[in-house]
Amino acid sequence: MSVTDTHRTIDAVWRIESARLIAGLARMLRDVGLAEELAQDALVVALEQWPQTGVPDNPGAWLMTTAKHRAIDRLRRSKLLERKHEQLMHELEHEQEYARSADEAALDDPFGDDLLRLIFTACHPLLSMEARVALTLRLLGGLTTEEIARAFLVPEPTIAQRIVRAKRSLAKAAVAYEVPRGDELAERLSSVLGVIYLIFNEGYSATAGDDWMRPALCEDALRLGRVLAGLMPREPEVHGLVALMELQASRSRARVDARGEPILLLEQDRALWDRLLIRRGLAALERAGKLGGALGPYALQAAIAACHARALTSEDTDWPGIAALYATLAQVMPSPIVELNRAVAVGMAGGAAAGLELVDALVGEPSLRRYHLLPAVRGDLLARLGRVDEARREFERAAGLAMNRRERELMHRRAQACGENASPG
Amino acid sequence: MRFMMWLIPAADGDGAPGNGLDADGVATMAQYNEALWRAGVLVALDGLCPPSMGARVFFADGRPELVDGPRSGTMGAPAGYWMIDVASLDEAVAWASRCPAAAGEAIEVQRVQEFADLAADVQQALARDDDGRVDDASRDALRRHPVGVS
DSSP states (O other), X not given: OOHHHHXXXXXXXXXXXXXXXXXXXXXXXXXXXXXXXXXXXXXXXXXXXXXXXXXXXXXXXXXXXXXXXXXXXXXXXXXXXOHHHHHHHHHHHHHHHHHHHHHHTTTXXXXXXXXXXXXXXXXXXXXXXXXXXXXXXXXXXXXXXXXXXXXXXXXXXXXXXXXHHHHHHHHHTTOOOSOOOHHHHHHHXXXXXXXXXXXXXXHHSOSSSSOSOOHHHHXXXXXXXXXXHHHOTTOHHHHHHHHHHHXXXXXXXXXXXXXXXXXXXXXXXXXXSOHHHHHHHHHHHHHXXXXXXXXXXXXXHXXXXXXXXXXXXXXXXXXXXXXXXXXXXXXXXXXXXXXXXXXXXXXXXXXXXXXXXXXXXXXXXXXXXXXXXXXXXXXXXXXXXXXXXXXXHHHHHHHHHOOSHHHHHHHHHHHHHHHHHOOOO | OEEEEEEEOSSXXXXXXXXXXXXXXXXXXXXXXXXXXXXXXXXXXXXXXXXXXXXXXXXXXXXXXXXXXXXSSOTTOOSEEEEXXXXXXXXXXXXXXXXXXXXXXXXXXXXXXXXXXXXXXXXXXXXXXXXSOSOHHHHHHHHHHHHHOO
């Protein structure tokens, strides 16, 4: 194996092993930042040694053992050799034996609980949303700072700073490295789900940049969601989120044309929808329902996505059903965006006038002031009612507000189409 | 991106499905499958019955000819597959390398072709409207056919 080949293998091993490695170390050291540093150290040692020695049979266990040695060295050198640290060292040395016996059952998963602790720590509400996202992709997704920066079109030093600060905040607040229990769990879980869904959405319809979709981010989020579903199989909303992501991802292929232009849901070629992901999504939704979670916000959104997935043609869409689900969602999770989507569904189910009435009620809404989809939806309803001049103005406004180039161009085209259809005089 | 990992047995399985599988081997493989599942990369998997229980439709001169029953010369028929969703070929290879496969077995790793892999004219042809007489699921399969033929 050449050095380059070995380095590529190490990258792949890192992607597979890093989360468990960091999670296990963080439990022993009770410090996520230090755990990540030691895991990185172990990676550097691998990069130095493996090209000579070859890749070990159990690369994950090798990295863990190396990182633990580093941890012990570091603690020995540190001047803070208090009782607490001695205790910690004893634990680390004890863990060493445990790791050896764990080698045999390498494919077993003794790290499941650690992984869960790491997820909850990375998504801790004390961190900003941006920091949670960066830390989650870094610690759980195994992405490099450079990869995260590229995915979010942010300079690399910004992401590096964000991660450093986040780790510092966690250490400073002495955040307990544990899975929250009782009342706290629901709130903390909703933060975790929110982070994963934000990552998915940034990949599914990028808020900025030239490409409308960044599939790699969708895949990262889906993987995190599936991991979480394996770790928390009794939590209905986890399955609800996975269902939502699988169902939305099933449409990826149909959402852009050959030139990268977005294609709206109702105009998509449904033959390109991924039946395998649809099946997985529907199964996850069913699981959420069986666990009593049919009314969770993610399960409800997944149920809406499922209505589209089940319709063989856009004419077959169960719009009254979708409108009813949005009405329920508006109660469970009231938000102007949900209301806007409800307006679209009502417009499709009961005619454009009823939909427009709902949208008009949102026009003064401060949080939607810069949201391009409000004028986009209003323009669409107006166009269907034949009020093309008003529609054109709305599409132009939408174009002015859209951050993504592809969406902006789509809105310009729709505005133009209104101009062409306008009757003279 | 998605990859198919085909498990190619050392020699053709023969007879009943599950032939040659012992409880220990199955348990080890189940652990491997679980590791894939826990890592969130597993999309689908199945074991396949031996070729002797299946059939081969052979297009010798472009016309289909059914070859069924026990036969030789079909070395390389897979005994199972995994479809996984990972970030790179290297990661897929790393997963394949962890499979508790027996001596002589092989795992063929192939990336699942994506729409973007196709030439522009092929993409155009796939996007063509049909007369609406076929249901969507079959049409999906029909349209994927040329994808499988390289």
